Amino acid sequence: MMAMSKKMLEQEPSEIEMLLPWHAAGTLNARDARRVEEALARDPELARQYAVIREEYAETIGLNESLGAPSARAMAKLFAAIDGEPVRNPSAWQNFSAGIAEFFAKLSPRTLAWSAGLGAFLLLLQAGVIGAVLVKNQTVAPFQTASLSTNEPITRALGPEAPPRALVRFAPEARVADITALLDSYQASIVDGAKGGMFRLQFGDKPMTKDEIAGLMSKLQHEKIVNLAVATP
Amino acid sequence: MQVLYGRHHVRVFRFGLRLVRNEQVAEDLISEVFLDVWRQAGKFEGRSAVSTWLLAITRFKALSALRRRKDVELDDEAANAIEDTSDDPEVAAQKKDTSQALRKCLTALSPDHREIVDLVYYHEKSVEEVAEIVGIPENTVKTRLFYARKKLAELLKAAGVERGWP
Numbered sequence: 411m412m413a414m415s416k417k418m419l420e421q422e423p424s425e426i427e428m429l430l431p432w433h434a435a436g437t438l439n440a441r442d443a444r445r446v447e448e449a450l451a452r453d454p455e456l457a458r459q460y461a462v463i464r465e466e467y468a469e470t471i472g473l474n475e476s477l478g479a480p481s482a483r484a485m486a487k488l489f490a491a492i493d494g495e496p497v498r499n500p501s502a503w504q505n506f507s508a509g510i511a512e513f514f515a516k517l518s519p520r521t522l523a524w525s526a527g528l529g530a531f532l533l534l535l536q537a538g539v540i541g542a543v544l545v546k547n548q549t550v551a552p553f554q555t556a557s558l559s560t561n562e563p564i565t566r567a568l569g570p571e572a573p574p575r576a577l578v579r580f581a582p583e584a585r586v587a588d589i590t591a592l593l594d595s596y597q598a599s600i601v602d603g604a605k606g607g608m609f610r611l612q613f614g615d616k617p618m619t620k621d622e623i624a625g626l627m628s629k630l631q632h633e634k635i636v637n638l639a640v641a642t643p
Numbered sequence: 644m645q646v647l648y649g650r651h652h653v654r655v656f657r658f659g660l661r662l663v664r665n666e667q668v669a670e671d672l673i674s675e676v677f678l679d680v681w682r683q684a685g686k687f688e689g690r691s692a693v694s695t696w697l698l699a700i701t702r703f704k705a706l707s708a709l710r711r712r713k714d715v716e717l718d719d720e721a722a723n724a725i726e727d728t729s730d731d732p733e734v735a736a737q738k739k740d741t742s743q744a745l746r747k748c749l750t751a752l753s754p755d756h757r758e759i760v761d762l763v764y765y766h767e768k769s770v771e772e773v774a775e776i777v778g779i780p781e782n783t784v785k786t787r788l789f790y791a792r793k794k795l796a797e798l799l800k801a802a803g804v805e806r807g808w809p
Contacts, residue, residue, distance in 0.1 A: 423786070423789045425785075427789070428785040428786065428788070428789050429785070431763050431764065431788055431792070432763060432769065432770060434764075435763055435764055435767050436767070437763075437767050437768065437769045438769075458807050458808060459808045459809075461807070462796075462806045462807060462808040463792070465741075465745065465806065466745065466749075466760070466764065466792065466795065467764045469742060469745040469746055469749060470749060470760055470761065470764035470765050471764060471765050472742070472746065473746045473749055473750070473765075474657050474661070474761060474765040476746075477656075477657045477660055477661070479652075479653045479656060480652060480653070480656040480666075480669070480670045480673055481670060483670060484652070484656070484670040484671075484673050484674050485648065485652070487670075487671075487674045488648065488673070488674040488677050488678060489644075491674060491678050492644065492678065492681055495678075495681070495682070
């Protein structure tokens with residue numbers, strides 16, 4: 411037995427063995443506590459060591475508790491020291507803010523009024539310059555709209571170059587395949603859903619002249635599955 | 644501050660006393676610790692328990708106080724040689740009082756070993772917290788406590804107390 415103990419002592423302690431004191435104090439996490447419990451259940455030597463640790467644990471608490479408490483002198487000394495402390499220094503940010511406030515406080519009302527006026531003028535000037543630059547550089551920016559098309563995104567220019575659009579009502583007997591074939595043949599896409607039975611279609615991606623649009627609407631009106639076609643902006 | 648002091652001053656005092664082994668110095672220590680806390684409250688980041696923060700400050704202050712006291716050295720022999728008016732471990736063991744002998748041997752441990760035994764058993768600090776307080780890696784915390792326990796067993800054995808381990 412002694413030989414085995416000596417051998418154990420000479421060996422490096424295992425991870426579980428080193429965790430035993432924390433298990434006794436109840437400060438292990440759930441995973442480690444479970445590992446230790448399992449090891450204790452299967453290793454009598456470890457369990458014997460654990461019993462010794464529990465004894466050490468109890469006596470360490472007893473020893474510390476027997477040390478008593480500090481006298482009131484310690485507390486009196488502490489609070490006297492706190493009372494004697496200078497007023498706390500403000501933080502760096504507070505110092506910064508205080509510095510700015512102090513700077514403005516030193517200025518006369520007349521100087522402050524002139525400074526404020528000058529500041530307002532500079533702001534207006536800056537706004538004017540920015541506005542002029544924006545107006546000068548403004549281009550017609552296309553924006554994307556929702557579409558049922560899965561191919562190219564439908565874009566609509568805000569300027570006169572917008573491709574033509576029309577409100578179309580399909581015949582009640584029109585099938586989906588017919589509508590799809592018509593859309594393909596006109597290179598059209600639905601850009602808005604059926605509101606009041608009308609679909610908003612866009613034709614191609616290039617602008618057309620008025621005559622071209624009129625011709626397109628006339629042709630569309632003659633389609634079997636189209637009841638109504640009206641050009642819209 | 645009064646609430647904080649009321650809640651923690653006894654444990655801070657006991658931890659300090661076990662390190663400096665002098666009640667007067669330990670009382671001065673807790674005043675210094677809580678004054679530091681009052682001054683540096685803004686620096687507490689809340690990543691650890693307040694008690695862990697306090698014990699870390701206490702340890703630092705205690706070591707500084709020990710360094711100031713030139714008559715006290717930190718090595719094992721000097722710590723063991725500190726005068727103790729009560730019975731030594733052997734005498735206590737002769738009384739066949741294992742409990743008493745254990746306490747004497749716990750007192751006779753080196754400062755490093757005393758500190759880690761107290762932090763784990765009395766102050767109930769986890770491996771991570773002890774590492775933070777003492778400023779050593781977590782693995783060192785585990786091995787240091789193991790060897791502290793081995794030293795304790797040796798002291799008890801020398802005092803004639805056999806406990807079945809090691």
